[in-house]
Amino acid sequence: MGDNTITAGASTPPTGRDKQADQPSLSLVDSVVRNAGSDFHPAGLDAVRINLSALERRVSSLAGRRTVKKQWQAAWLLRAVSFIDLTSLSGDDTPGRIRRLCAKARRPVRADILAALGAADLNLTTGAVCVYHEMVSTAVDALEGSGIPVAAVSTGFPAGLSPLETRLREIELSVADGAAEIDIVISRRHVLTGHWQSLYDEVKAYRQACGDARLKTILATGELGSMANIAKASLVCMMAGADFIKTSTGMESENATLPVSLIMVRMIREFYEQTGQRVGFKPAGGVSSAKLALSYLALIKEELGDAWLNPGYFRFGASSLLGDIERQLEHSVTGHYAASNHHPLA
């Protein structure tokens, strides 16, 4: 981005990617430093250049360049479980359904499998549970004492076209009900018309409304029109103080893809190099196989480094993914291919 440096509020910009710096672990989640954002720097957006074909080649070759087998694969899959925002976003959600989801979040993998893997002591849970506002209090109650945060989708999810007043109020109400994370949707119209200042102001207002809750900004990448727009929207959200940038609502016709994720991940790296602030990444929708999840982890490890392989900085927005991981883990223990009806329903 040349001289268009984005200056951070507080921290010192690093010289590069310090992969070895802080060894990540689950316990670090709570000590994750929030993104303070920066002023709005439109010049930084002008320098964005994205070549989709090159991104596609990168992700397709990465799947061949990096793979994990045997116990490495099992360990990585367990890690993937810890990144899942176990999600239910349906019009027919009920308290009973959400309580079942939360129970699954507490015990995502069968205890006998964890024991066989020697991983019982990990106290493995999913990264969060993600629900609509009406289900927040139910989820908070159901997860009490587990340390699992509740994330609420908000701001008129999924379209984000309700009045600004009610969008802001929705955030406040969810936070008041105990949501520790707020997944907002950005106004796609600001991106499509190039009103980046408006986008910045909107996200900044959401961030303020969040208070101590972490802000995840959903870009709805399938609706932004171009690759450069995805990159620019990522940067604007980070400038405005997003703690995570997230691909999709899961409701668009196109959800998370590896090339689009690569764009966002590289913008996160850019923002980190400029400001020293780590922002998290959440691909959502369409990540339903263990194999694909491993590709995402390799992508994060290669492009951002190990520090981001931490639930504080990486999540999957998914529900069916867990089922596939469970079956793969069982296979790695027994050597037999597994059936989904042998695993508790989420």
Added chain:
Amino acid sequence: MNDITEIFQAMSYGPAPEQADYVEDWLGRHASGFELFIDGQWCQPQTSTETITSRNPASGQVLGKIASAGKDDVDAAVAAAAAAYPRWSGLPGHERAKYLYALARIVQKNSRFLAVLETLDNGKPIRESRDIDVPLVARHFYHHAGWAQLLDSEMPDQQSLGVVGQIIPWNFPLLMLAWKIAPAIAAGNCVVLKPAEYTSLSALYFAQLCQEVNLPPGVINIVTGAGETGEHIVRHPGIAKIAFTGSTPVGKKIREQTAGTGKKLTLELGGKSPFIVFEDADLDSSVEGLVDAIWFNQGQVCCAGSRLLVQEGIAQRLLEKIKTRLQAFRVGDPLDKAIDMGAIVDPVQHARIDALVNAGVAEGATRWQPAIDCPDTGCFYLPTLLTDVDTSNTVASEEIFGPVLTVMTFRTMKEAVALANNIRYGLAASIWSENINRALEVASQVKAGVVWVNCTNQFDAACGFGGYRESGFGREGGKEGMYEYLKQREGKSSKAGNAAPVIATPAPHADDAGRGTGAVVIDQTAKHYINGKQVRADNGLSRMALDADGVGAGRVADGSRKDIRDAVEAAVKAGSWSSATAHTRAQIIYYIAENLGRRESEFRQRLMQFAGASRKAAREEFAATLSRLFSYAAWADKFDGAVHTPPVRNVALAVNEPLGVMGIVCPDVTPLLSLVSLVAPAIAMGNRVVVVPSERFPLLATDFYQVLETSDVPAGTVNLVTGERDALATVLAEHHQVDGLWYHGSAAGSAAVELASACNVKRTWVNHGQPRDWLSAAQGEGRQFLREACQVKNIWLPYGDESRGGKGGY
């Protein structure tokens, strides 16, 4: 560390070995040594007892003993191929297509075996052999099954050559085999192929597959061995064509060894290809591009993007990004599925890379290597950056053929192009910019046979691959590649008399003028025509041109090497002709015809007077000359390139570019027509030419330049130097700024031209002393002339800005 909870915390990579036991079993079954594959049979060398030990470069482990074919074995292989040729070339295209299809299929069915074998033998990562080499091999046979099928309908004026000798390198053993064999046999030729001595195993396994598909014996013969075996192939009189991929020095030697033999030749040689990154590039993607450019196959790639040229303002940032990327690089066991780089093919190569890097450092370069793990044993070399490389540094111009990137900066597009072209090679170039105007302009200006815009090292059977300059000539892949294994079916001559051999009688020298010119009213002064001006010979000498009866018809300048020097200099500077639009060139060639037409009676008179043509012959020659000018004016904007269709989202433009500066040495028959028949296609395609007109009848040419003068032909586009044909031809052949040379003269002269052309691997087209009927449209004009006046540049332009996939909700 393999405790799951520890890995869970560290998120480290573990070993991911590819299974190799079944390949090792196969090697074990051949532990006593591999044989030669001749005439569909496995056979021991007849007399040679030498063997070559093939090793796995990653471990040093012996893989097998390779036979070393002697001259007698090569003779047997050529004899087998020659015996198979009549039947194979006579098969309907569809029948050959079925065999190529079977080879494609059987490669796919054995794909993993071949990939593992290739990795064991060569040291390349299994990811590459599995995902790139072997799929491209199958693709090559599929594509060329198609050419066998369509040959008769799509290339009806072409015919096969006979026995083809092919010598391939060790960097892509099986892929180079496919690139060589598929088009050759699709066209109807039979093959004697020698794999590289380091890496013969996949070729031997491929021979087994040929047996399995019941390929007729003798169509493909595989003879293993070192350079000497290759030399037997190159020198074999029964071989019609040599196709070689390898180093530039060996390529030059092969050019010399085949000079004058009539063997067709393609050379795919070395490179030092630029990788140009502009400030408006997607920088992160360009870093991955570099990984694919110079750290693909350990940098042992002829078209490797080994010279990074980066715009000064972003150089620091890009270097930091490259270094960060390399810190996450994984070098190790090639059979591990999760590594970026494997082993260098042989300790000899390792030592060469190291020596060149050390030389570069001694000359001022700064070396940087990442602090990453590298196996202690085996033939590994860390990815290396050389910065502070100035243009005079050895490593700026020498091909290192290893995982070493040199870095230079530029300020402007113009400077980027100048640096990119400041090299003796011209194989490939990679251009990174999100500005399509800039990218395409640079693509048109770089001297390279393959240009990748925002990508690198893309290969496909449908696209031509091959070099400019000392990177060789000829193309592999696409229709342009098929022509390399075919020759023109010569049409019937309209009049046998016009195809008379070159008149051998030399014109007498100035000191030996013979009879005088008779009573001429005003003396005529025929000079050279250089840079749009009539100039006297540099040496101040002239020579007498005799008419057909041996009577002195007038004096012409007696050209010497200095006149050629001046003419080439003028042609080099006349670059605007090459960048003029085809329409402009067409207009000027029409205008030449118009102005020549106005002087019909005078030229016809002179054809009779100087060249002894009958009234009828003079009329016919003149009419044919005008028609020919019209033909090439017509062709100027119609010899289109192509848009190839490789299986990626991409436009691959095959552009016919002029060679640049061409020498044209003309025959004596039909001296006006033959001169125009050679000059017109060359300039129609945008070449600037230095012409040596008929030695015997130069006065037609010296009259012709007056027509050029009045026809708006830009200075330097056409230069004429009269004098002794073979002496001037040799000067042109030896000239390093001449890119191509057409020679129509004696067999000995043809041989001399081919021999001397090796100095800069210039394209040559010689007649080997054979006559050509210039009056016949089939022999005297057409696409063949245009193809010989062009080199194909393939420009890959991937596109896309719309995300795809990602269906499905939570």
